[in-house]
Amino acid sequence: MRSRLRSFLRWVTLLQRLFRSMSTDESCETHPEAILELENGELVSRFIYSKSHMSTEHHRPKPDAFNPLPDKPLSVVHTTGLPDRDVWEIGRLHALVDKPGRDKIRGRADMPVKALIKRNLRAIRDDNPFARHTSVIGWPRSSDPDQRKQQLKDLCLALSQDPEIKLIIPENPVTNPA
């Protein structure tokens, strides 16, 4: 009886995975370089380059800090177990590249992956374009743009207000001396 139950639960889990990958266009199959789906207990960090994406008064990331571009994943870095200094170093070496708006890192939001998973988001470590790079996928994809915007606002507000997600501000903005 117990083995039947176990077998049944295994099937349910497999079906859940199947439905989950079918319900989004951003499944692992579209990320051939994906090496790891991060689980509960892992930590990712989102670098913030704009002053207007964090509230220094309330020491919180603002909702817009988590807002991905339409149909794009949210870029974060897998930072489980890394000391603070190393996280900034990853930013300095790999994130401060020759792109508009990337002249300095003003802060970062440290996000436990469980805070993402409980909102039906997934963190896929793809190591592309640099080691530890991770894409957060599973964002609302309504065909109605008003509806999509509402859902994103709602979700990003929830992330910005999650007490488990912390805003970390460096003593001085991180810049690349080179």
Place this chain on the structure above:
Amino acid sequence: MSPMYCDDSQTSSAGINYPPARYDYRDQPHYEGSESEVECPDQSEINECIAYLDSSELPKEPALDSAQGPTIEHQSPQLVETTNRTLQKVLNELDEVRSEASSEGWDGYGARPINPDSYDFAARFLKALPASAPLPEVGADNEGEVSLDWLFGERKALTVAIGPTGRCTFAWMNGKSTSRGTDWIKDEIPAPIVFALGHLAPEAF
């Protein structure tokens, strides 16, 4: 649960017509089941919201072009000065954000620059806020819209994105209750946003 929309089209006794808002009190798929939805406001709550707007402390006919906001003239000179100074600070913040978000990719992730019409609507929105209302922090999103964020403490917040057509996309939370919707700036601040502010900062009203 399928989405439930409430047509809250109302006319206050001051003659202000509130266009129907698309409240969306959907079951929140991104949240855990323990979080509750905001109930669709019943008639008494809508009346309460209208009463806010009809009270002497709120604009009878919000003048969106007025730099001072319509209620300031009813305040003491000292309060008017303080309110003007605070409003000016937020308008300056809006200018700073416009300057920061003036080029493609300004946020480091490929954001569009702020749309000038979004900026204009946001400025009108801020000037039309009741004098007693708390003022937001200003930002911009990656679609070129202006973001206004009111943060009142843990899980008590309102965020509004103002687009180039005057579309306001908002979401707010008060503890475990959450709500979101879309409305348009016409001649006044959308009633659902005043309603949200009234819930989050009742002392201000």
